[in-house]
């Protein structure tokens with residue numbers, strides 16, 4: 001008997017789940033990076049722009065907005081991992097013995113690194129929540145003082161280094177993810193390969209350069 005039959009049990013069903021949840025997650029990382037650019041804005045009436053932004057997020061829709069966003073993100077991450085695990089199992093089942101000697105021809109480093117970069121990002125997200133949302137692994141966390149928490153957090157060199165390494169994994173994951181997502185959504189004609197490549201590169205560069213700039217700005221004393 002076939003388990004997990006039906007549309008979501010099929011390889012195309014799982015690829016569509018990966019693509020749709022991938023779009024949600026790309027939308028989140030773009031919006032999150034743009035929101036965090038407020039680290040560079042001047043304070044208003046003594047309140048850093050980032051603190052006002054954090055306050056807005058926490059009180060939006062009487063405090064319900066952030067929980068809707070959290071629930072959607074959690075569902076997207078859960079489904080994304082579920083579909084990835086299902087596709088991996090299908091690939092393994094299709095070739096139970098494995099190759100004696102792997103010779104990669106058409107695949108890129110980013111595509112072979114997807115499971116590793118995804119796993120490292122998962123660990124990063126857990127650490128990041130404990131660091132800047134809950135403050136449990138932060139040396140001097142103050143609830144609601146987002147600017148202070150980010151600056152004091154990145155003043156610890158190994159923490160900044162970990163963020164930068166995680167962002168390199170994000171670069172690899174995002175680039176290959178956007179490329180594959182556009183293929184699943186139908187942009188797979190050779191005529192569109194340049195466009196897919198360009199879109200994946202621009203979105204990845206904007207998100208990752210923006211994110212990497214934050215720890216660097218703090219470590220160099222540009223933001224203090």
Ligand code: HEM
Pocket residue numbers: 029032036054055057066070073121125128129132133146150163170211212214215
């Ligand atoms: C250097 C880059 C980043 C900085 C400076 C940063 C900063 C922050 C800050 C300050 C918060 C807490 C906001 C608050 O309490 O008001 C936060 C929350 C969060 N960040 Fe980041 N972030 C970065 C990268 C990322 C990345 C790459 C991801 C995902 C892959 C991510 C996912 C999240 C999530 C899920 C939350 C929790 C939102 C919530 O439930 O309240 N962040 N981030």
